[in-house]
Amino acid sequence: MKNDIENSFQQKFKNFEMTPSEGLFDAIQAKIIKKKKRAIWMWSAAMLILAGAGFTLWPQSSHKYDNLSKTLVKSETEDPTKPQIVDKASDHPGSSNKTTVTYDTKKVIKTQAKYTEQHTAQKTKNSYFEQQTASNPLEKQVQNTISSLSSKDFTTQKTSDTKQQWAKLFNKIEKENQHSDATQNTLYLGTKKQTVDGQPSLLGSSKTRTQENALVSYEKRNQPSLASAEKNTYEQVASCTIAPFPTGKLVAISKWRIQASAGVGYASRIVSATTPQYVANRNSSEKNRVSYQLGLDVIYQFSPKWNVQSGVNYTQRNEHFWHEKKTYSTQSREVERSETIIHPILGEIERTYQETIIDSTAQYEETSAKNDFHKISIPLVLERSLFTSQKWTLLAKAGVLAGIYAKHQGMLLTSAYETQTYTSVPMRTTGIHQVVLGLGAQYHLTPRISLIAYPQATLQINSSTTSKAEFSQKDWGIFTHIGLRIGL
Amino acid sequence: MQPYGSPLNKTETNIKVNLLDEQQLITGCINNDVQCQKALYQKYAPKMMGVSLRYCNSKMEAEDVLQDAFIKIFNKINTYKGIGSFEGWIRKIVVFTALKSNDKRVYKFEPGSLETMPEQSTAPKAISNMETASLLHILQELPDGYKAVFNLYAIEGYSHKEIGKMLSISDVTSRTQYSRAKQHLIKLLAKYGIENR
Numbered sequence: 001m002k003n004d005i006e007n008s009f010q011q012k013f014k015n016f017e018m019t020p021s022e023g024l025f026d027a028i029q030a031k032i033i034k035k036k037k038r039a040i041w042m043w044s045a046a047m048l049i050l051a052g053a054g055f056t057l058w059p060q061s062s063h064k065y066d067n068l069s070k071t072l073v074k075s076e077t078e079d080p081t082k083p084q085i086v087d088k089a090s091d092h093p094g095s096s097n098k099t100t101v102t103y104d105t106k107k108v109i110k111t112q113a114k115y116t117e118q119h120t121a122q123k124t125k126n127s128y129f130e131q132q133t134a135s136n137p138l139e140k141q142v143q144n145t146i147s148s149l150s151s152k153d154f155t156t157q158k159t160s161d162t163k164q165q166w167a168k169l170f171n172k173i174e175k176e177n178q179h180s181d182a183t184q185n186t187l188y189l190g191t192k193k194q195t196v197d198g199q200p201s202l203l204g205s206s207k208t209r210t211q212e213n214a215l216v217s218y219e220k221r222n223q224p225s226l227a228s229a230e231k232n233t234y235e236q237v238a239s240c241t242i243a244p245f246p247t248g249k250l251v252a253i254s255k256w257r258i259q260a261s262a263g264v265g266y267a268s269r270i271v272s273a274t275t276p277q278y279v280a281n282r283n284s285s286e287k288n289r290v291s292y293q294l295g296l297d298v299i300y301q302f303s304p305k306w307n308v309q310s311g312v313n314y315t316q317r318n319e320h321f322w323h324e325k326k327t328y329s330t331q332s333r334e335v336e337r338s339e340t341i342i343h344p345i346l347g348e349i350e351r352t353y354q355e356t357i358i359d360s361t362a363q364y365e366e367t368s369a370k371n372d373f374h375k376i377s378i379p380l381v382l383e384r385s386l387f388t389s390q391k392w393t394l395l396a397k398a399g400v401l402a403g404i405y406a407k408h409q410g411m412l413l414t415s416a417y418e419t420q421t422y423t424s425v426p427m428r429t430t431g432i433h434q435v436v437l438g439l440g441a442q443y444h445l446t447p448r449i450s451l452i453a454y455p456q457a458t459l460q461i462n463s464s465t466t467s468k469a470e471f472s473q474k475d476w477g478i479f480t481h482i483g484l485r486i487g488l
Numbered sequence: 489m490q491p492y493g494s495p496l497n498k499t500e501t502n503i504k505v506n507l508l509d510e511q512q513l514i515t516g517c518i519n520n521d522v523q524c525q526k527a528l529y530q531k532y533a534p535k536m537m538g539v540s541l542r543y544c545n546s547k548m549e550a551e552d553v554l555q556d557a558f559i560k561i562f563n564k565i566n567t568y569k570g571i572g573s574f575e576g577w578i579r580k581i582v583v584f585t586a587l588k589s590n591d592k593r594v595y596k597f598e599p600g601s602l603e604t605m606p607e608q609s610t611a612p613k614a615i616s617n618m619e620t621a622s623l624l625h626i627l628q629e630l631p632d633g634y635k636a637v638f639n640l641y642a643i644e645g646y647s648h649k650e651i652g653k654m655l656s657i658s659d660v661t662s663r664t665q666y667s668r669a670k671q672h673l674i675k676l677l678a679k680y681g682i683e684n685r
Contacts, residue, residue, distance in 0.1 A: 005670065006642040009623070013643050016620050017534035018541060020551050025529045028558045029522065035559070 261483025371410025
């Protein structure tokens with residue numbers, strides 16, 4: 001309970017007022033406007049960032065013709081959980097041809113959903129494909145064929161008309177697609193991959209493909225992850241019609257690539273020894289020169305973003321050795337000298353004496369040599385694509401270079417400040433391993449061929465010398481590789 | 489003692505708020521009408537300055553608090569739902585702003601027991617006879633922690649439990665601090681010759 005003091009204070013301050021300074025309201029207004037302006041700026045910046053991020057990250061249509069790099073990467077990996085459509089031509093008596101059509105699951109479900117809609121509406125044409133403007137005759141042909149096929153009931157696929165249309169379509173694909181490779185069993189049609197098992201000539205020589213082989217049926221394989229609803233949709237669509245093709249450029253490419261690259265860069269070494277003087281001697285006598293690397297790799301793209309590389313790597317690190325040794329030689333000689341002494345009593349006295357003079361001569365012995373270190377290694381590198389646009393891919397890689405051969409030529413200083421050749425030092429000739437890290441760019445010239453520019457750093461894991469040497473030496477280098485990557 | 493300006497003591501009729509006018513002001517402020525904002529400011533600023541002064545150590549500090557409080561009021565006026573008096577809502581914002589405004593102000597609350605507090609008294613009549621400005625000056629001489637608790641409990645009328653929540657202390661600490669604040673205040677009053685007469 002409050003006593004009188006509280007009540008007195010309360011009463012006193014109840015209606016207590018004081019006029020604030022003039023201009024306070026203007027200050028409040030100014031602050032409010034400033035806050036609003038700041039809020040507008042922040043919102044604008046946030047919207048710009050969002051718009052930029054959205055523009056960058058918005059998935060580009062994989063149906064586009066020119067989006068080859070993305071299409072390729074996406075198409076190359078076969079997910080066993082994805083639905084597959086199999087041409088049961090192999091079941092047909094007298095034929096060994098088998099065509100497997102693999103769809104990207106999401107695309108198929110999307111496509112089917114659209115198509116089911118149209119099927120319900122009793123439309124005879126597949127407007128999903130009409131939405132995509134056919135830019136060349138092949139695409140038009142593909143679309144027309146698909147449209148006509150998809151409008152028919154699955155049961156009518158067995159008719160010779162349908163078979164003929166399929167055969168024509170495959171002929172057309174084969175004839176007009178510049179990128180298709182008849183020797184390959186796989187070809188890509190947008191996000192769809194077609195594999196012709198055991199019969200490469202099917203694509204190369206479609207004349208051998210009979211109308212019977214064009215019989216298309218469907219079966220699902222290895223799709224445990226498909227939800228039952230999706231499964232039902234798929235079955236429903238499959239049972240009534242041919243799932244439409246996503247159209248795109250036909251590109252035959254496997255998961256294998258080869259890459260040849262050459263790099264120049266700066267390479268040096270880290271020398272450690274028991275005495276700091278030795279390291280100082282070495283550092284003062286050795287100057288780094290431009291170094292080189294060559295690489296020939298086979299790449300296996302095991303997922304859309306990841307690949308593993310191996311092959312041969314050659315590294316040449318260059319140095320210039322220069323050492324100046326100063327030696328002194330002495331020579332003594334006798335010189336006869338005379339002097340006159342003025343004696344207070346005897347007067348002038350002349351004295352003759354012998355003097356020994358030692359001449360010292362400095363001799364400079366200069367030694368210079370070109371030091372070069374050659375290493376041949378087998379790389380085992382994991383690479384990931386970080387960003388892919390229509391023409392460009394940003395890549396990052398990390399791995400090891402397992403050394404199989406090393407040779408060291410040239411000269412170096414001993415701890416006694418004497419010169420010696422590398423042949424007299426117990427250097428390793430094998431087992432010099434390195435780690436490699438790189439961040440590079442890939443420019444797709446064609447769907448198969450791309451240029452790469454790859455700055456990368458290498459660091460030796462173990463010493464170039466054996467344990468018997470008086471020092472340990474680990475090389476490192478930064479190289480920029482320029483090369484060519486070709487899809488097989 | 490150094491009095492601050494000339495305090496205004498308006499009559500009860502003058503400060504009565506016409507509900508319709510107040511509602512118009514609020515609506516105008518929601519619509520960012522500068523004239524309405526100015527009218528609202530002119531109406532409540534002197535009173536809120538009085539509130540702010542009790543929590544601060546100087547007029548400049550109190551004006552800073554008032555400025556921040558009115559910015560909050562204008563920005564958040566759309567959240568006033570008409571529950572309780574508008575003046576009470578504004579006062580609450582001013583009090584909270586005053587408590588939170590000065591980050592460097594660290595309230596020192598020492599836990600203690602009420603038994604240790606000797607009870608002293610001062611004649612209320614003597615306080616009533618004092619000028620408010622002088623009393624304010626004495627109040628401002630209190631340490632920050634005491635000042636906050638005394639203002640909140642004795643003048644604003646908050647309970648110790650509410651004060652505990654506002655200042656993140658226990659209600660026992662609030663009670664103790666209040667008791668100490670009061671003793672400190674009585675000493676200050678005695679210092680200025682205001683004693684039980």
